[in-house]
Amino acid sequence: MRRINSFGNNYKMDYSNLHLKPEIRTVCFDIDGTLIDERVPGAQIHPRHLGGNYLLELLARYGAQHSEKAESEILDYIKENLFWDYDDIIVEFGLDYDRVMASMREWHLGEFVVLWDRVRLLHELYRRGYQIQVISNNPYMGCLMKLELAEIVGSNGIGLLSGVHGSNNGLGQKHDPAFWRRVLELTGVPAGHMAMIGDNPLEDSYVPLQAGFGQAIIVQDTLNLEELSSVSV
Numbered sequence: 001m002r003r004i005n006s007f008g009n010n011y012k013m014d015y016s017n018l019h020l021k022p023e024i025r026t027v028c029f030d031i032d033g034t035l036i037d038e039r040v041p042g043a044q045i046h047p048r049h050l051g052g053n054y055l056l057e058l059l060a061r062y063g064a065q066h067s068e069k070a071e072s073e074i075l076d077y078i079k080e081n082l083f084w085d086y087d088d089i090i091v092e093f094g095l096d097y098d099r100v101m102a103s104m105r106e107w108h109l110g111e112f113v114v115l116w117d118r119v120r121l122l123h124e125l126y127r128r129g130y131q132i133q134v135i136s137n138n139p140y141m142g143c144l145m146k147l148e149l150a151e152i153v154g155s156n157g158i159g160l161l162s163g164v165h166g167s168n169n170g171l172g173q174k175h176d177p178a179f180w181r182r183v184l185e186l187t188g189v190p191a192g193h194m195a196m197i198g199d200n201p202l203e204d205s206y207v208p209l210q211a212g213f214g215q216a217i218i219v220q221d222t223l224n225l226e227e228l229s230s231v232s233v
């Protein structure tokens, strides 16, 4: 099982082993398993939840106040609109935005822990002058709610990030090479200047490197700086 690091505020990390290639200008982070993690594995995506996504079940609960068929209607909606985001569903079903958002935020607070050592790495790279972006399989709104937990984005917008790319703006998921091509078009940064940091060897390393990314770094278990220098491709 994944170990979760949580250093005290005074902990000073040594980044001397962190070697990004000289051509790298933009460093992209994955979210799940990289910046935050489930408190209990399987809470987020589970077959007992509507469409495997707990938040859709939560939306169906609110939708049921308007229609007894909310669950099947939401499933139909996401099948017809593959690149949905949570706010699309809120608008489509006339749900109370503030109430739904409050419930979703509360759910996130209960279900996830922040991997603060990774978040500190993100801040350190920003301080070093790299552009920081996020690339995730979550829809854009899901990305923002998770990044909010990690205090990376706030009510004023995406803060220090220069881009957030999710399933509905990349039009797909990270295992799909076409997703990376679209993300590269959105960033406008030459692929060779981009590095990806994530926890999934296929989605965060193999596929982005195939798409031309200059470097990919896989973080596993606790952040291991030796690993950062040796696993990079």
Ligand SMILES: [Mg+2]
Pocket (backbone or CB within 6 Å): 030, 031, 032, 033, 034, 198, 199, 200
């Ligand atoms: Mg991940």
